Amino acid sequence: MESRIERLCVERGLKMTGQRRVVARVLSDASDHPDVEELYRRAATLDSRISIATVYRTVRVFEEKGILDRRDFGGGRARYEPSEHGHHYHLIDVGSGKVIEFQDAEHEALMRTIAQRLGFELVSLRLELFGRKLDPVQAPKQARARRPKPSNHPTEQVQA
Amino acid sequence: MESRIERLCVERGLKMTGQRRVVARVLSDASDHPDVEELYRRAATLDSRISIATVYRTVRVFEEKGILDRRDFGGGRARYEPSEHGHHYHLIDVGSGKVIEFQDAEHEALMRTIAQRLGFELVSLRLELFGRKLDPVQAPKQARARRPKPSNHPTEQVQA
DNA sequence: ATAGGTGCAAAGCATTTGCCGCGGT
DNA sequence: ACCGCGGCAAATGCTTTGCACCTAT
Numbered sequence: 149m150e151s152r153i154e155r156l157c158v159e160r161g162l163k164m165t166g167q168r169r170v171v172a173r174v175l176s177d178a179s180d181h182p183d184v185e186e187l188y189r190r191a192a193t194l195d196s197r198i199s200i201a202t203v204y205r206t207v208r209v210f211e212e213k214g215i216l217d218r219r220d221f222g223g224g225r226a227r228y229e230p231s232e233h234g235h236h237y238h239l240i241d242v243g244s245g246k247v248i249e250f251q252d253a254e255h256e257a258l259m260r261t262i263a264q265r266l267g268f269e270l271v272s273l274r275l276e277l278f279g280r281k282l283d284p285v286q287a288p289k290q291a292r293a294r295r296p297k298p299s300n301h302p303t304e305q306v307q308a
Numbered sequence: 309m310e311s312r313i314e315r316l317c318v319e320r321g322l323k324m325t326g327q328r329r330v331v332a333r334v335l336s337d338a339s340d341h342p343d344v345e346e347l348y349r350r351a352a353t354l355d356s357r358i359s360i361a362t363v364y365r366t367v368r369v370f371e372e373k374g375i376l377d378r379r380d381f382g383g384g385r386a387r388y389e390p391s392e393h394g395h396h397y398h399l400i401d402v403g404s405g406k407v408i409e410f411q412d413a414e415h416e417a418l419m420r421t422i423a424q425r426l427g428f429e430l431v432s433l434r435l436e437l438f439g440r441k442l443d444p445v446q447a448p449k450q451a452r453a454r455r456p457k458p459s460n461h462p463t464e465q466v467q468a
Numbered sequence: 469a470t471a472g473g474t475g476c477a478a479a480g481c482a483t484t485t486g487c488c489g490c491g492g493t
Numbered sequence: 494a495c496c497g498c499g500g501c502a503a504a505t506g507c508t509t510t511g512c513a514c515c516t517a518t
Contacts, residue, residue: 163517165473184508199475204508206473220382222434224483225507239423242431250426255418259437263399266410268439271402274382275435277419279428323492325498344482359500364483385482474515484505491498 151176153215153230160213170195171206181219181227181238181247221247221276239277311336313375313390320373330355331366341379341387341398341407381407381436399437 153172157164174182174190182190184207188200207228210216219227221240235256236249256273263270313332317324334342334350342350344367348360367388370376379387381400395416396409415435423430 163472165517167474197475201476201509202474205510208509220380222380239426239428241428248426248428250422252422258415262410262412263437263439264442266399266408266439267442268399268401268408268437269442271438271440273435273437275433277423277428277433278431279423279426280431282424282427282429323497325492327499357500361484361501362499365485365499368484469518470516471518472515473517474513476512478509478511480509481507482505484503486503487501489498489500491496493495493497 153210156215157210157213160215162209162213166195167191167198167202168206170198171203171210175210175216175228175230178229181221181229183225183227185225187228237275237277239279242278242280244281313370316375316392317370317373320375322369322373326355327351327358327362328366330358331363331370335370335376335388335390338389341381341389343385343387345385347388380434397435397437399439402438402440404441 151169151173153176154164154169157168157172162168170191171187173194174187178190184200184203187207188198188203191198191203207216207218207226211218211228214231216228217231217233219229219238221227221238234251236251237255239248239250240246241248255275256270259273260270311329311333313336314324314329317328317332322328330351331347333354334347338350344360344363347367348358348363351358351363367376367378367386371378371388374391376388377391377393379389379398381387381398394411396411397415399408399410400406401408416430416433419433420430
């Protein structure tokens with residue numbers, strides 16, 4: 149069946165190849181923020197004759213067409229999520245690397261005001277919180293690498 | 309003369325070599341957010357027998373000692389500024405790449421509250437605004453590269 | 469038919485690191 | 494003297510690209 153993102157591709161006049169269909173499906177099904185490696189892994193299980201270069205090219209095209217948003221949570225690799233996913237920000241759990249999404253209606257308006265006060269029209273903004281889970285019982289204290297690369301975990305959806 | 313940052317190095321027990329002294333001086337004198345290339349360029353004018361690998365090693369050490377803060381403004385290269393520079397955020401002019409600093413006292417408290425509501429202790433946060441200069445006269449419309457790499461410009465200090 | 473997509477391997481960039489001689493303390 | 498530091502070049506990790514072939518439209 150045609151995935152949600154495949155539909156968007158067609159709308160925007162992209163040539164639909166087998167590989168793009170697979171990546172579109174993987175993205176449509178994802179509820180997290182996978183990096184290219186991860187997309188490639190998931191795509192390969194659906195169709196093993198896809199190369200990682202194609203995944204790189206595909207996310208770039210999708211991003212240029214406004215279908216995907218690229219995120220940089222620090223850790224050196226870009227991560228992706230579908231654009232039409234509502235306005236939200238991210239909180240990264242520094243312990244586990246999990247990403248929690250949250251919303252804050254007032255925030256963007258506030259930032260727009262600040263930008264204006266500085267003489268700028270707000271084009272976009274980046275807001276990420278890094279937090280440690282408040283121990284409900286007892287947070288396991290784990291050794292920390294010097295430059296932790298947040299891993300890829302399912303994303304929780306939360307209203308703040 | 310001993311630069312401000314050199315003093316910090318000594319306080320924190322770093323072995324002071326000629327190269328470190330040079331990097332410390334460059335950083336003490338900087339009022340912007342240079343990347344490693346730029347630090348290297350500036351350092352080389354003071355002492356040409358320094359290698360870029362040393363600059364990389366030095367900023368890493370300084371960062372670990374809490375002397376420097378690393379910033380990622382998007383564009384693939386890390387940029388640095390002295391830590392004891394007061395709490396502030398950054399607005400990047402998407403037209404020119406210039407970085408404007410601003411403060412907002414309430415903001416961090418607000419984010420702390422949000423994190424807590426989600427069950428997290430706020431460890432750090434990243435906030436960057438990207439804006440286009442509001443035309444006082446007429447903003448020059450320039451062609452945009454696909455993945456613009458913000459260049460390195462003197463930083464303006466502003467109160468928002 | 470043909471513009472554009474794909475695979476593969478090589479190239480690119482920013483950054484790190486192994487090795488080994490050198491220089492602070 | 495000793496341990497850490499610096500230079501150089503090679504290695505790394507993510508991402509892009511040249512080239513030759515293939516395929517949606």
